[in-house]
Amino acid sequence: MKQLIFAISSFVLSAVSAQAATVRTEAIADKLNYPWSVAELPEGGFLVTERSGQLLYVSDSGDKQVIKLDLPDLYATAQAGLFEVLLTPDFVTSRELVISYSCGTEDANNTCVVRTKLSAQPPYIVTNSQNIFTALPKKEGAAHYGARMTWLADNTLLVALGDGFVYREQAQNLDNHLGKIVRITRNGKAPADNPFFHSQAPEIFSYGHRNVQGLIYDQARDSIWQHEHGPKGGDELNKIVKGGNYGWPIATFGIDYTGAKVSPFSQLPGVKAPLYQWTPSLAPAGLALYQGDLLVAHLAGKRLQRLRLIDDQWQLEGDYLQELNARLRAVYVAPSGRILVLTDSAEGKLLQVSFED
Template identity: 40%
Template sequence: MRFVFAGLTFATGTLGAFLSQSAIAQQRFPSSAGELVVETVASGLENPWGLAFLPDGRMLVTERPGRLRIVETDGKLSRPVTGVPSVMARGQGGLLDVTLDPAFARNRFVYFSFAEPRSGGNGTSVGRGKLNEQGTALTGVEVIFRQMPTISSNMHFGSRLVFDRTGALFVTVGDRYSERDQAQNPANHLGKVIRIRPEGGAPADNPKKQGWAPEIWSIGHRNVQGAALHPESGQLWTAEHGARGGDEVNTPKAGLNYGWPVITFGIDYSGTKIGEGTAKPGMEQPLFYWDPSIAPSGAAFYTGPVWPAWKNSLFVGALAGQMLVRLSTEGEKVTGEERLLTTIGERIRDVRQGPDGFLYLLSDDANGKILRVRPAR
């Protein structure tokens, strides 16, 4: 039997191998939808950052030091896929997100974001290449976007990759920490949401505002590390790091300003005030914010059959918070929050819904894991 998930066709038999394998470890946690079991699908990953499912049920996963691996259906890790360019693997930098082209079954394009080493510093870049049939190499790799200007910093690279329903690619990029005021400068790529064509360059329907770089979709962001399309509206939702407090959930719209660092619900790490307050005309309010911070990372909407009560919930991984957060939604409103896996003791870097309807998490650790969340049987 075969079925379609996120535009790709999957074979149920290959995914079943994940379900039948004996788990390396298993924990149980309460939830509003009944007891949850968390199983280790794979381990031995060095600071994994991004996860994408292949049509045959295997997974692509990035490791921040610069390795792209395939996780086989028995949980074993492949040798590093060749063809990945050099990355700046310091601080928060390295090999970051990964996603498949919506037409991957036909063109085999894989997209990845990374901290690119450059003369005078580094910056968030996006590359793409074709995964060969053997799954051992990316070929024809090219960089399709470079965040400019180049900055000498090890902080705030973003960086999530999300295709919209037109086939354009959203790229989230950070303010690079030392240059936070530049998040308000629409002429550069610091602290922005970017939208590009799959081959690079700005789509014709991007905002056409005076002084705006053509790739920019929205401005005034700090460090967006969670992003997903709403399954019904197709609207982009993001989860963004604040400083001390002020982590935000936003729905970035074309040409709008989301305020950082002029308005924020957080304060600086020193305890001093940031900006002018929490609101200002011409700047958007978040749909939801956390204070104190949870340090949100990967995000995914739930659409599967396993937990029908959680349909259209936004799941967000927490790094500092070491948990999984479920935000119930109605239209463009957050109607509730449920904190899950609060004693798991893992920094949750990415969240994905698997083609089996379960949730898959990456733990950010030197011995990082892929974790599967399922109902207790």
């Protein structure tokens, strides 16, 4: 059931504008168990993943249906679990989805991607599930999976991968997938024009990442935007280019949780510097493109930010939704233009947000 939550005013604190902007928020659904990702279906309603392992169909009226998944190797604990659901570019005719999740066991796990097919109408079922990618090597622990995905104009798929937390040095190793963004075809193959096609990890598109939590393709600018968590400080917004090294852990604006330096360098030759960075950390966890601006959801920062590109620099246009006092896991701009936000808790919500500039 839809319920009007509130309308708030937030003053824009940047050089872009000094005018007030109004944000209106409606709850579409509640009682979601740590929701992680949302996708709008062309026939109406939404697919929502819960980190604990459920794929849900949520109608516009807030009704829910659990869609059974065939993921026998799903590993769900702490940061591990079910992650992103993404429609294929030809979903209207193919009805295919890609889903990322953590696969394996406590002692040996990493990020996997499956392609599956959704039935034409509710009650929904999925069929023909097949693994198209498994990040290697398998590692211990349940942290830093990345798992955000986006389609490029050539219908190849980018999959963001974390460094596994205690394996951070591997983000600079081009023979594995830790701390990388990979590019694969719909069938999971490495395209021959990938920058490290002849390495032991030919899927690699870029490297030197810590824990990517936002990834989108901007068709109008033919650009890939990404953000990732730093350690203590140094969350980054980057423009991803083929073969780029984004520095982790040899260059960072953050420090370790102990207070020790991760690296003496914030920038190095040959390393792509962030276009924007958050220190102290706000823990950006979702990224979407809206009217040419970037929307960033934050976990620790408990806010939605809007950034605008001015003279090739991303600048903060405003902070929103702080009155919710909620960790925000994801922001998604649907094909219909609706802005959707997921709150991160055991009683999470799917919200619709409207800017009234």
